[in-house]
Amino acid sequence: MQYIQTVLPSLLAGALVTLKVFCLTIIGALPIGILVGLGLKSEFKLVRWILNGYVWLMRGTPLLLQLIFVFYGLPLINITFDRLDAALFAFILNYAAYFAEIFRGGFQAIPMGQYEAAKVLRLNPWQTQRKVILPQVIKNVIPPIGNEVINLIKDSSLVYVIGIGDLLRAGNIDAARDVTLVPYILVGIIYLILTAVTTLGLRRLEKYYNYYR
Amino acid sequence: MIELKNIKKSFNGRMILNDINLTINDGDILAIVGPSGAGKTTLLRALAGLGDIDSGEILLDGQQFDPRNSDLKNNVIGVVFQDYNLFPNLTVWENVTLAPKMVLKMTKQELETRIKPILTHLQLAGKDDLYPFELSGGMKQRVAIARALAMQPRVLAYDEPTSALDPSMRTEVANLLLELKKDGVTQIVVTHDIELANSIADKVFTVNALS
Known part of the structure; x- marks a missing residue:
């Protein structure tokens, strides 16, 4: 018990870094995901082509490779990021691609009739999206987006490889120094708490959107 | 008064609307009937600005207007969709x-x-x-x-107003449309229900399937 008290502060500091990567990635990736999702059904072939290429690249290669490429690879051609920026750059681009595919599906699930009704009411495309289409898309995509969000909590531990002091790294340092399993178990418990709280939040959000069918 | 002049429309070389000429007087109910696939809905969609026509003119009080243009001066036709699209x-x-x-x-x-x-x-x-x-x-x-x-809108247009409803609702729909007519609303009703059309319309226009 006393040992737990001595390692807990460093683990919580690590958890804070994990949360920071998590939150900033969500904030960056969601809007980009919506825009790319819209762009994936653009009427311009070139736009679709480019965005499909982007999604393919991001989903087709390991996030770990992308992370290493940004932090260790790009400096070789004189593009340098500091650690956190590199992590956010790679995570946001990667997660935006996954979100984009989900949103594309969400947009496609909205019946044409909704757009037509908005059009004959003379709503412009922006008003149509904001008031009619997006609210319905968001309701539809909460479960699949939630899945990715839970994944992100765990994926954030990949920042370990570029030397960011996240939760996993904090636990690893303590375990190596004190030659004990306890920090690893605590790390696992903290991840479980983070995912449990996020799951609860997502449930509430889903419930909130149940006010209509 | 709404006038359609020489409206033509074809899909993939198949003529759907061939030279449609129609006048709708203010306060009237116009019913557009015909077998399915004859182009009733195509005509309605053209009026509502949801589909193109190949040639022809649509006039409001003698002035040409373009239903596809979103400018407010073209806010002429209101639409009640078959599935309502609420x-x-x-x-x-x-x-x-x-x-x-x-x-x-x-x-x-x-x-x-x-x-x-x-x-x-x-x-x-x-x-x-x-x-x-x-x-x-x-x-x-x-x-x-x-x-x-x-x-x-100047005109209210319905696409098959009875088809999504229980058959027993037919009279209710007819009464509702007649009530709106009393209020001076000009109405266009696209329907395959000829009985309904005859019971409410001042004018019944038949779109025939073209071969």
Whole structure:
């Protein structure tokens, strides 16, 4: 018990870094995901082509490779990021691609009739999206987006490889120094708490959107 | 008065509308009938600005207008869709007031004084806060009518107003349309129900399937 008290502060500091990567990635990736999702059904072939290429690249290669490429690879051609920026750059681009595919599906699930009704009411495309289409898309995509969000909590531990002091790294340092399993178990418990709280939040959000069918 | 002159439309080389000429007088009910696939809905969609025509003119009081153009001066035709296409995420009140608020820039006061009476008239008083999934088919249709009327169109157009409803509702729909006619609303009704057409319309226009 006393040992737990001595390692807990460093683990919580690590958890804070994990949360920071998590939150900033969500904030960056969601809007980009919506825009790319819209762009994936653009009427311009070139736009679709480019965005499909982007999604393919991001989903087709390991996030770990992308992370290493940004932090260790790009400096070789004189593009340098500091650690956190590199992590956010790679995570946001990667997660935006996954979100984009989900949103594309969400947009496609909205019946044409909704757009037509908005059009004959003379709503412009922006008003149509904001008031009619997006609210319905968001309701539809909460479960699949939630899945990715839970994944992100765990994926954030990949920042370990570029030397960011996240939760996993904090636990690893303590375990190596004190030659004990306890920090690893605590790390696992903290991840479980983070995912449990996020799951609860997502449930509430889903419930909130149940006010209509 | 709305006039259609020499409206032509073909899909993939197949002529759907061949030289349609039609006049709709103010306050009249015009029924457009014909077998399915004959082009009734194509004609309605062209009038509503949801589809192109290949050639021809659409005139309002002798002035040409383009239903596809979103400019407010082309706000002539309101549409009640076959499946109503209500916005499921919005309440009855929000469905009906969304466009008047955002497009016509009506103030809260104006919404109250102009939209409330429409809802009351369509027996939707007190239903403001319900969502579409809580409404019966007939109520949904009346909300769709209210939503279209709220934009103050010159003409209200219906696509198959009876097909999504229980057959027993037919008389109710007929009465509703006749009531709106009494209020001076000009109406176009696309239907395959010739009996309905004959019972309400001042003029029945038949679109024939072209070979």
